[in-house]
Amino acid sequence: MMAGNDEKGVAKRSFSNYISMAAIIILLLAALLISSGKTRLVFTAVSIAAFLTLLLREQRRKQALSGFLLLFLMLSVFYNVQNLDRINPMTEVNTQTLYQEEDYVNQYYPDSFLRLLLKEHAVKIPYEIKHADEYLTDERREQGFYARYYKETNYGRFMRAYAKDCSISTDLPDMKETDQLVGQLSAFPCIGRANDMLRYTFLLNEDNVQESAYFWYSWYYYSYMVDERAEGKFFLYVRTEDIKEGDTLVALWDSAQNLYLMTEQYYENEVRGYE
Amino acid sequence: MSDVSQFITSLSEGYYIHQALTIVGIFALGLLLLRLCVRKADAGWQYLLAFPMGLTLWSLSGFLLLVFAIPFRLPFLLILPGCLFSAFAFFCKREEKVRFSATDIVVILAVACLALVACSGLLNVSITNDTVYYYSVYPQMITKYGEYRKAFDVFLTDVGQTTALIYCLPYFFGFNETFGIQHFLNFNFAGIFYLSVYETAAQYFTKKRAVGAGAVSVLFLFTSTPFLITAKWVLANVYFMDFLFILFYFGYKCSHDRAEFERYKWVMCFLTAMLSMMRMEGGMMACFLILCLSVLAYTNREMIGYFLFPVFVMQAGYYAMLYLRLEVDPLYSFLDIKKALLMLALILGLFFYFLLIRNRRFQKLLTYPEAFILVGLTLGNLALCALNAEKYLTNLVCFGKNMILQSGWGYFGFIVLILLLLLPGNTGRISYPDFFCMGYILLTIAVCWARGGSLRVGIGDSGNRIMMQIAPFVVYALAMHVIKWYSSKQNEMI
Numbered sequence: 001m002m003a004g005n006d007e008k009g010v011a012k013r014s015f016s017n018y019i020s021m022a023a024i025i026i027l028l029l030a031a032l033l034i035s036s037g038k039t040r041l042v043f044t045a046v047s048i049a050a051f052l053t054l055l056l057r058e059q060r061r062k063q064a065l066s067g068f069l070l071l072f073l074m075l076s077v078f079y080n081v082q083n084l085d086r087i088n089p090m091t092e093v094n095t096q097t098l099y100q101e102e103d104y105v106n107q108y109y110p111d112s113f114l115r116l117l118l119k120e121h122a123v124k125i126p127y128e129i130k131h132a133d134e135y136l137t138d139e140r141r142e143q144g145f146y147a148r149y150y151k152e153t154n155y156g157r158f159m160r161a162y163a164k165d166c167s168i169s170t171d172l173p174d175m176k177e178t179d180q181l182v183g184q185l186s187a188f189p190c191i192g193r194a195n196d197m198l199r200y201t202f203l204l205n206e207d208n209v210q211e212s213a214y215f216w217y218s219w220y221y222y223s224y225m226v227d228e229r230a231e232g233k234f235f236l237y238v239r240t241e242d243i244k245e246g247d248t249l250v251a252l253w254d255s256a257q258n259l260y261l262m263t264e265q266y267y268e269n270e271v272r273g274y275e
Numbered sequence: 276m277s278d279v280s281q282f283i284t285s286l287s288e289g290y291y292i293h294q295a296l297t298i299v300g301i302f303a304l305g306l307l308l309l310r311l312c313v314r315k316a317d318a319g320w321q322y323l324l325a326f327p328m329g330l331t332l333w334s335l336s337g338f339l340l341l342v343f344a345i346p347f348r349l350p351f352l353l354i355l356p357g358c359l360f361s362a363f364a365f366f367c368k369r370e371e372k373v374r375f376s377a378t379d380i381v382v383i384l385a386v387a388c389l390a391l392v393a394c395s396g397l398l399n400v401s402i403t404n405d406t407v408y409y410y411s412v413y414p415q416m417i418t419k420y421g422e423y424r425k426a427f428d429v430f431l432t433d434v435g436q437t438t439a440l441i442y443c444l445p446y447f448f449g450f451n452e453t454f455g456i457q458h459f460l461n462f463n464f465a466g467i468f469y470l471s472v473y474e475t476a477a478q479y480f481t482k483k484r485a486v487g488a489g490a491v492s493v494l495f496l497f498t499s500t501p502f503l504i505t506a507k508w509v510l511a512n513v514y515f516m517d518f519l520f521i522l523f524y525f526g527y528k529c530s531h532d533r534a535e536f537e538r539y540k541w542v543m544c545f546l547t548a549m550l551s552m553m554r555m556e557g558g559m560m561a562c563f564l565i566l567c568l569s570v571l572a573y574t575n576r577e578m579i580g581y582f583l584f585p586v587f588v589m590q591a592g593y594y595a596m597l598y599l600r601l602e603v604d605p606l607y608s609f610l611d612i613k614k615a616l617l618m619l620a621l622i623l624g625l626f627f628y629f630l631l632i633r634n635r636r637f638q639k640l641l642t643y644p645e646a647f648i649l650v651g652l653t654l655g656n657l658a659l660c661a662l663n664a665e666k667y668l669t670n671l672v673c674f675g676k677n678m679i680l681q682s683g684w685g686y687f688g689f690i691v692l693i694l695l696l697l698l699p700g701n702t703g704r705i706s707y708p709d710f711f712c713m714g715y716i717l718l719t720i721a722v723c724w725a726r727g728g729s730l731r732v733g734i735g736d737s738g739n740r741i742m743m744q745i746a747p748f749v750v751y752a753l754a755m756h757v758i759k760w761y762s763s764k765q766n767e768m769i
Contacts, residue, residue, distance in 0.1 A: 020696045020697070023692075023696055024693075024696055027689075027692060027693075027696075030679075031689075034679055035679075039681075039686075042686065043689060046689070046693060047693070050693050050696060050697055053697055054696075054697070061697070062760065062761060064697075065694075065697055065698070065757070065760075068693070068694070068697065069491070069495075069694075069757070072495070072686075072690045072694075073491065073494060073495055073498070075686060075690075076494075076495060076498035076499055077494070077498045079685075079686075080498050080499060080500045080503065080685050080686075081498055081503070083685075084500070084503055084504070084507075085399075087500060087504065087681070087683060087685065087734065088401050088504050088507075088508070088683060088734050089401065090399040090400065090401055090507065091399055091400055091401065091402050092396075092399050093396035093397075093398070093399060093400060093454055094280055094396055095280055095283045095284055095287060095396070096284070096287045096290035096291050096294070096394075096396070096450065096451065096452070097283055097286070097287045097290065097451040097452060098402070098406075098407065098411055098451055098452040099283060100283075100402075101279050101280045101283070104279045105279075109402075109407050111407075111412075112407055112411070113283075115412075115415070116283065116286050116287070116451065117286065119286075120286065161416070161419065196404065196407075196408070200408050200412055202426065202428060203412065203413065203416050203426060203427055203428070203430065204416070204426070205426055206424070206426050208425065208426075212426065213428055213605065213606070214428040214429045214605060215605065215606040215607060240282055
């Protein structure tokens with residue numbers, strides 16, 4: 001950096017000028033070694049221009065700096081703004097919700113969609129949400145983690161938290177019976193994976209046992225189901241085409257933890273008879 | 276519009292207008308608070324601070340309700356601000372009555388128009404997992420249950436609580452996301468940043484040149500990659516960055532003029548409280564801000580009363596709720612009881628510093644407090660490096676790689692370096708903006724060491740996002756150097 005203009009500062013200015021020049025040379029070498037393509041070109045050109053600027057007298061340097069500022073401003077306006085999406089994927093907002101059309105296309109954040117949908121509809125689920133004590137006895141804990149605790153209750157917790165109303169209907173098929181219906185139910189549109197949705201249902205778990213904490217949920221729905229087991233991905237299937245205002249929905253899930261959501265009418269007419 | 280969009284739109288009737296009205300409501304509340312607690316404030320600043328103050332009022336009210344286990348419901352949320360307004364109206368000696376003019380109506384109409392633009396979806400955003408779960412699902416659960424619950428687990432220790440409360444607004448007022456609120460804050464911040472640069476430039480330039488300096492600075496900031504990424508990413512970073520800048524600037528502005536301090540002391544007090552819980556490292560950052568302000572001309576009483584005390588109340592109250600009432604103790608979390616105690620110890624340390632040392636003892640040693648603080652931060656970093664060199668150096672390398680490989684930085688780092696090398700340095704004492712930027716960098720490296728796991732190379736890395744928040748401070752500091760060099764007052768310190 002440069003110092004002031006006084007007599008005492010003249011020698012100082014030369015020294016600090018040399019420091020600045022040395023720093024620019026190091027910057028130039030770093031740019032040449034690390035960067036590539038257009039970036040290398042820009043870094044090299046600007047470094048050389050900056051180096052040459054340091055050789056000018058102060059008044060000329062001010063003018064050159066104005067040129068640099070203009071250049072950097074143009075670079076910002078014409079390059080940064082246009083390339084932002086390439087650096088960090090942006091979402092085009094075409095609805096007034098967190099869930100956007102491109103999320104549906106890419107099958108991202110399906111639970112955002114469910115939270116929006118369920119707010120307006122009552123839901124029936126097949127399982128009562130029982131306390132952890134009814135699943136996780138000492139004997140079962142000794143044998144390892146008893147997955148049924150999560151499988152039977154977490155979807156139910158989600159429905160109870162976000163639906164307009166949630167009721168238990170023991171007439172509905174349980175996981176094993178739903179397994180027989182998968183061929184038909186998996187024809188519904190798939191809106192994405194359920195791992196994250198279920199991982200965060202720990203927020204809704206008031207059982208106050210170690211397995212109700214985030215650590216266990218994260219372990220089960222990611223480390224265990226995704227990393228260790230091949231069947232670690234499970235999906236959400238939602239039949240939206242005949243959902244109308246005021247309809248009651250039915251939520252079923254199979255042993256592989258795929259969720260199927262449909263209107264009660266569709267269930268009664270098209271699914272129930274085929275069990 | 277496709278079938279999917281149509282279906283989603285049918286589920287979101289009324290959301291647009293609800294969000295726009297909420298923005299106007301927040302603005303109006305903030306303006307009312309400013310009219311009550313700020314005497315003879317500059318009109319420009321009143322209108323520009325209204326929205327941030329409105330958000331602060333909302334979040335602080337909600338936070339106090341939740342910490343004291345009072346139901347987080349609308350009637351109670353209205354009672355607290357009501358009490359606050361009454362207290363200010365009754366206790367503050369005012370020479371003039373609170374008045375609303377035709378200009379206020381025009382401004383509110385303009386705010387409404389801007390809110391409609393902000394909520395329209397014209398501007399894109401960046402959404403990631405943290406957006407959905409930390410800042411949508413979690414706020415929805417706070418709103419649903421109306422209380423903090425033990426089951427919230429790591430969300431109580433890893434999420435900035437006052438920011439999460441901003442994200443509760445949709446669930447109270449009938450919409451689904453906060454894109455409009457965030458974009459409106461960005462528009463608001465453009466005005467704040469412009470006025471900050473303009474006011475400082477006006478001390479060196481003619482009015483016309485100062486306007487130009489302000490405009491160019493805003494354009495440069497708002498087209499710089501780290502700022503744009505932060506401003507559009509639906510997380511806590513944009514709120515934290517904006518609020519920290521307001522405090523950074525006002526802390527500096529009010530230190531030169533007693534009348535200004537008397538006007539804005541309560542604004543700074545509330546904003547400091549808000550900032551300290553906007554992110555989990557907020558308390559640490561607030562203490563750093565207080566240390567930076569301590570080099571300016573504030574009395575010890577003012578530092579303790581208006582800056583340190585609010586941080587203490589927020590942090591201590593939250594920790595008491597977390598560890599004594601809820602007994603939360605996640606296996607892995609950003610905040611744990613050791614860090615909480617360390618935070619309280621730091622606040623206590625600062626308290627004793629103001630009570631016993633600052634302006635009283637070691638005057639010769641503290642002739643240049645900026646240098647002292649920076650040396651302290653550097654030694655602190657070296658100590659952390661000694662404690663776990665592998666983690667510290669991994670983090671440092673990640674920071675460097677993120678900048679060089681442009682993980683959200685674009686050419687910003689390079690441009691800043693070139694400008695710094697071309698500009699003349701200050702002779703003598705380091706300037707406040709430069710000191711703040713250097714301290715911020717050192718503190719961020721230290722905070723990221725303390726967070727738990729190591730950082731990673733990538734735009735979404737938490738440490739990288741915290742570092743990107745430095746953008747407005749660096750642009751402001753650079754603007755000050757350029758202004759000084761181009762003015763005739765070269766030897767005056769900014």
